[in-house]
Amino acid sequence: MKHRAIKRRNIVIGIGTAAGAAVVGGAAVGAQAAPGGASRSAKDLGSLAFDPGAYTELTTTVTTQNGEMEVKYRFWKALTYVADPVDVKYQSLNVSVPVEIDGTAVDASDAPILLANSIGGYMPSSVADADGVGAGGPPMGGGAPGGGGTPGATTAPASGAGGETNETGGALSSNQLLAVAAGYVVVEPGARGRTLTNAQGGYYGTAPAVIVDLKAAVRYVRANKGRIPGDTERIVSAGTSAGGALSALLGASGDSRLYDSYLRELGAADASDAVFAVGAWCPITDLEHADGAYEWNWGTSPLKSGEQADRTVSEELSSQFAGYQARLKLRGLGGFGPLNARNYDDYLLKQYMRPSATTYLKGLSAADREAYLADNPFITWRDGRATFTWEDFVTHVGTRKKDAPAFDPFDLSSGENNEFGAGMTESRHFTVYGARNDSTGLENRRVAGDIPALLDLMNPMYHLGKGNPGRSRYWWIRLGTDDTDTSHVISANLAASASGLGDDVDHLYYWDQGHGANTDPADFIAWIARVTGHAKRSGRH
DSSP, X not given: OOOEEEEEEEOOOOOOOOTTOOSSTTOOBSOOOOOOOOSSOHXXXXXXXXXXXXXXXXXXXXXXXXXXXXXXXXXXXXXXXXXXXXXXXXXXEEEEEEEEETTEEBOOTTSOEEEEOOOOTTOOBOOTTOOSTTOOOOOOSTTOOOOOOOTTOOOOOOTTOOOSOBOSOOTTHHHHHHHHHTTOEEEEEOBOOTTOBOTTSOBOSSTTHHHHHHHHHHHHHHHTBTTBSSOTTOEEEEEETHHHHHHHHHHHTTTOGGGHHHHHHHTOOSSOOOOSEEEEESOOOOHHHHHHHHHHHHTTSOBTTSOOXXXXXXXXXXXXXXXXXXXXXXXXXGGXXXXXXXXXXXXXXXXXXXXXXXXXXXTSOHHHHHHHHHHOTTOEEETTEEEOOHHXXXXXXXXXXXXXXSSSOTTOOSHHHHHTOBBTBOOOOOSHHHHHTOSSOOSSOSOOTTHHHHHHHHOHHHHHHTTOTTSOSEEEEEEETTOOSXXXXXXXXXXXXXXXXXXXXXXXXXXXXXXXXXXXXXXXXHHHHHHHTHHHHTTOO
């Protein structure tokens, strides 16, 4: 057993959130229970057996809406979660288990487990150098969008952002820190990503490596039931941007047999990879249809240079979106009815944009609200409600982040092209339209034969469309209204698809916020307590 000396880390985060959200809703008072009743013996698990004693005890200070909380927790660092790793630097995870909050002992043995990835831009993510909970995260350098500036908001890099690995920063650190302050167990998995190459120059982190790794991490946690603290039946996945897409994919594809051969090759634990609930912020997903959705949404918006995207390309892609949306046969939330390209703008306004603006304006003082409305005359404020047109909303957002096509450009320049690279080939087209209009000299101008299967492995909409029985039944989806990294349709379709299957969906947009915004983290922590039943078990409501 490796008990090491206590060391202190003081981490303070400001939280701007709605009043009344429970923060310590998961903390059951009492002595820390010793792990026991494991589903498998350590011998059965071999190298994948979790060692309950191999922790460092740390102390951190977390600033919550209820003030500062001192949290003492046990920290297990860089545990390799597969028996035959390709790269242990990335195929490892950290575990944080609170044992004392503000001097009161807590028992996290049946607490929810927050599985929080820090993946941005489908890049590699490592926890190897993290020195405590919430210390790992996407690089906060080039590509991180602006917007908002609300206290408590966090950001993640845009899809395709620069940087080699995700080892510093902390786009989701507010979620992780608030989770341990609530008495939850936090698991932070690393994963391979698209830029990794071996000595011969071969790419070993492209699709579907990242989702396979996250599934293996879930299997590791589940296989160690009774040894690793926390309720392994109540794992809640969380992620932002590409990490949000992967969180949604993890939830949608639980226990799908499509990944079995990849998991066997890694020596993943023989256990379920289903997760109970999903937290997804600005998910960059449904990549094969994202170009069309983007042009439908932002086709009239200028680039930051002031120039317009190619109108022919934009209109052709927007037309493709109309056909795709019709094939989905989705119905909007709130009893809206069938969704199609002709009424989607009305749906977004009624279900998301106007309620988002209304909530924002109600939260301002009378003087600040008057000043905001004076600066934004496109909004009509009457009887405590905001109304405006779709065209005025798009104009208000301003410029678009990406040219056309946004995700599968003709010159193979996007991070998503790299995500579908293979072998010695750095980047490949993954849409027929992109390949047909290739400008790099592609010989046959067709997508490679393995691409369709890879797209299914990487798209939560595929698994939801199949009604996968192993999927999550609870969904927390968030996006900023000013986010032009992808189309607003992408997360709205995800929400509508899950809702259409009867799942519990909590989906809203943050007004005037950009890519990666997370302005209600304490509400997310309270949501976990509610949907997992932990609020009732701990006597907190």
